[in-house]
Amino acid sequence: MADRVLVIGADAAGMSAASQALRTAKAAGRDLDVIAVDRGHWTSYSACGIPYWIGGDVASPGALVARTPEEHRANGIDVRLLTEAVAIDTEAGWVEVVDHAAGRRERFGYDQLVVATGAAPARPDVPGADAAGVYGVQTLDDGGAVIAHLGGEVRCAVVVGAGYIGLEMAEALVRRGLSVTVVDRGPEPMNTLDPDLGTQVHAAMERMGIDVVTSAAVTAFETAPGGGVAAVVTDVGTFPADIVVLGTGVRPATDLARAAGLPLGPSGGLRTDDTQRVADGVWAAGDCVETWDRVRRDWVHVPLGTHANKQGRVLGTNLGGGAARFPGVVGTALTKVCDLELARTGLTEGDAVEAGLDHVAVTIESTTRSGYLPGAEPITVKMVAERPTGRLLGAQIVGRDDSAKRIDVCAMALWTELTVGELAMTDLAYAPPFSSVWDPVQIAARKAADRL
Known part of the structure; x- marks a missing residue:
């Protein structure tokens, strides 16, 4: 009888793991029954490409998809989209899901569980942070929501946070003809660089016509009478906004894992060994895990697609009966x-x-x-x-x-x-x-x- 593998999350890490597990098991003469559930509409896409889709360099979201659900199904993976995992019982070996399309709940039993739930945008803990028109940009569905909003009467945008996503989204919005202000609490944009190099980034943004406000903490999001965002309030001033994009980083999406009692590190990411195993019968990879930093010699949360794909491949090899190790990262x-x-x-x-x-x-x-x-x-x-x-x-x-x-x-x-x-x-x-x-x-x- 085939072992059932249940994968939560159908993007880079999850589908790399599922595909590699099937290949490895087949080579070893083993059978696996692989089911992948995801609450979104897409599989195996490049989240890093979303700002370039919004900015017009990429014509459609389909261009960012490496492998469609139909292609995964043809390769033997039972992909269930719009299906959200809501509970895990590792002792009984089941996951409860909500099928949003059919409007029903059901439980899937498993022999091996893969947690690839990714990361979620970090929202400032201030009034109005959940207002309409305040967007994180983590999934293709998020990107689609931003583009739909930009189709209305939108003239000015505020990007909160000047990290990778903040910079890329600010440029994309300028290219769409918006007046753009970037607000960041650091002394210079791009806090993954030292401030003496960040000054060059600051100057480049201003040359593009972006208003850069540094050393500013967001204290609230003002809303219009209809409930949509109207302005971003900081400790140095208030900035009008028809749309707000959050570039404040992400956190591991591990609420489900936490509730199931799975081990988490200080960042909130799942803690795995170098085979990507979390516990007996439970594996994890991608933006929801902590990773060993070879330079710091410590555990870190570094959410990047390069790591997610490699970790997924390592996980799938081991789950399928092979042997592989993820050697860590250096923060590139x-x-x-x-x-x-x-x-x-x-x-x-x-x-x-x-x-x-x-x-x-x-x-x-x-x-x-x-x-x-x-x-x-x-x-x-x-x-x-x-x-x-x-x-x-x-x-x-x-x-x-x-x-x-x-x-x-x-x-x-x-x-x-x-x-x-x-x-x-x-x-x-x-x-x-x-x-x-x-x-x-x-x-x-x-x-x-x-x-x-």
Whole structure:
């Protein structure tokens, strides 16, 4: 008799796990009966692409879907959409769901449970936060709701939070012709960078016509007589808004897991081992879990699609009878605002200070190609190294075209625990159209090694 696998969540982690489990089990001559439930309308989509759909770079939500429900069903996964899991009993081995389309409740028994419930936008705990017209942007359904709202009489927008989603949504809304204000409690936008690099982000946003308000805490959302949002109130002023987008980060969507008594870490994310197992018969992956940070040597919540897909694959391999391990993360991410590219990996200088690490930090200015060639663009690299070992702790990059992906060199140096002296001497490719003879990453590493 086939083991029943029940997957809660039909996006990156859940469907990667389901698909890989079926493949692995089939190769081993085992049978699995896989059911996936999700309260939304979509499967296997790129949430990272939602701002580009809203901004007009992507024509339709379908373009962001990697695999449709029909394709998953053809591969042997029983996908149930508009079906919300509302309770888990791990001792009895069942999940209670609400089928919103049919209007009924039922219980699914399982032999193996996969929790891939993702993350939910963090809403400020202030009056009016649940008003109509205040949107988080986490799912395709969220993106569709924003686009529908923009079809009305909308002239001004406020984005609360200047992280990755906040920056991307601010640019998307400007491109749709709205007057946009970004409000953030930090001293500069993009608090995953140190403030001295955030100033460049601030300037780039203002060049786009975005009004950037920093060191401002939201205290309330004012509403119009009809109940829709009308303004964002902060401790430095009030800003009119026909629509508000939350870029205040996300939290692990683990209320269901918490109620079931499953183990959670300090961030609220599920705690797994490196096979993605939570407990006997229970597995988890994606934005709902905590992940081991190889640089901090601690557990963190880092909600990214890259991790979700890898963790899902590891989970599915193990669930299907194979053997795989998820080795952790180093905190690599990148984005852009207008023509300015931003990237980081590992620890910022602020992170190193907070962690109490003895360190040095250096910042260099260079160009993306040899400076004598047309098209050479400015690039800033900041690097943090441990004292006295010289171990690279982190790097940040802000620059124009062809800057951000250089962060991958730094990520690999972190992964392999290189010192900055070793990184400075690595054999990186060089030709004038692509780099100066010393790549900017190596210039920063060399300067850090000299400082040590």
